[in-house]
């Protein structure tokens with residue numbers, strides 16, 4: 001404990017010393033650490049950040065459902081379901097291969113430009129659609145790993161009671177699968193939280209765009225520091241929570257191993 | 261004891277190139293207890309899984325209470341509701357408490373209201389000395405308790421036929437007796453049972469008939485007295501000798 005503390009102090013002390021001795025340090029400091037501007041711009045940037053949080057929450061709740069549906073489609077056995085499985089695989093491969101920013105740009109600028117009657121014009125709408133499309137592909141892989149980790153004898157036991165394929169998934173397989181994949185799920189959601197900043201490419205005034213606007217007006221990068229603080233304030237608790245869950249799960253499994 | 265509960269005719273089953281069941285013919289009367297004995301790999305588990313329609317068969321017919329359940333278009337879920345199966349490895353649902361394990365089938369497959377399913381489950385749990393465990397999770401139970409819960413889970417569906425697949429093989433020796441006791445009780449009550457087992461004592465005392473399975477075929481069948489005292493086939497004799505050497509008879 002003491003050693004950890006001492007080495008931490010020495011490490012960061014040395015790092016701070018080296019950085020502050022860099023030739024451009026004074027310029028850097030003036031550009032990023034204007035505390036006056038920090039306080040001044042915080043309310044405006046924070047309220048723009050609420051849009052990111054909103055996009056994140058809406059996209060996440062949709063993804064949780066669509067990704068599970070996609071994972072279940074991919075787990076359907078037998079030749080009858082081959083076309084469905086194949087489609088699901090093509091979808092997952094395609095959207096995991098595309099850079100998120102490209103999907104956002106193509107949908108955000110492309111769909112409204114189609115000029116089809118009744119199609120939503122709001123870029124935020126299309127940004128959410130793009131994030132859902134991309135992250136559904138990732139998250140469904142996480143679910144799928146969980147479903148495959150549940151031993152087939154569990155499904156056999158459920159089916160032998162006369163439960164249908166769907167009932168077995170719903171009551172026996174999926175609940176066990178989800179328990180096992182909560183940590184990797186949360187990891188993907190940390191990624192999603194950060195990727196909401198990509199929506200700025202559509203000209204939507206969310207946190208990054210708002211920071212850019214203030215930066216351009218004041219020739220000072222402190223707004224970026226404000227935005228960074230906001231993201232970190234949201235993702236760090238989530239990351240700690242994920243680690244805590246992983247540790248708890250490992251402890252539980254070890255305890256179960258000893259008991260046997 | 262004349263009503264036929266289960267009739268298996270010319271049942272064949274292969275996994276790829278490996279033919280595991282090579283023409284099984286077997287009949288169980290209502291209230292009859294038939295034990296399947298035979299070496300590891302002789303096809304006992306596969307036969308039970310075929311009867312429960314967990315494995316598709318390649319040829320032959322299975323007739324349950326007069327209905328051909330292997331006919332195309334049969335509603336497998338309905339058939340399975342009437343057949344209980346208990347596995348060697350218990351296969352309890354680890355994320356559910358004991359009572360939830362026991363009531364899942366009645367609630368979801370039979371559509372019983374929760375209260376009614378619970379009443380049925382609690383009654384069975386009490387009968388088999390598991391009332392105190394109703395809210396525990398399976399990993400808190402001993403192997404013997406887990407297997408008794410698995411039997412209760414199957415019984416809660418009120419099946420007319422019970423399939424038991426080496427239900428004591430995964431248990432520590434001192435826990436075997438409590439599970440065998442449950443099986444004896446069920447037999448005494450008249451439950452129709454098809455039992456794959458290495459417990460020759462149980463087969464000798466409880467079974468009405470014993471079938472010796474060898475290489476996917478029933479080589480010899482008869483009353484326990486016939487099979488254990490005077491086996492006709494040399495391979496049956498060999499098998500029983502090995503069992504005696506292992507101290508299981």
Ligand SMILES: Nc1ncnc2c1ncn2[C@@H]1O[C@H](COP(=O)(O)OP(=O)(O)OP(=O)(O)O)[C@@H](O)[C@H]1O
Pocket residue numbers: 275278280298299300301302303304305306307426
């Ligand atoms: N799903 C499967 N896929 C391929 N082969 C299988 C499968 N299930 C069983 N087998 C094979 O079928 C044969 C019979 O297996 P089965 O489990 O029915 O034997 P058993 O008599 O129950 O043996 P044990 O006493 O070890 O339980 C074995 O050779 C086994 O390897």
Ligand SMILES: [Mg+2]
Pocket residue numbers: 304305306425426
């Ligand atoms: Mg077996």
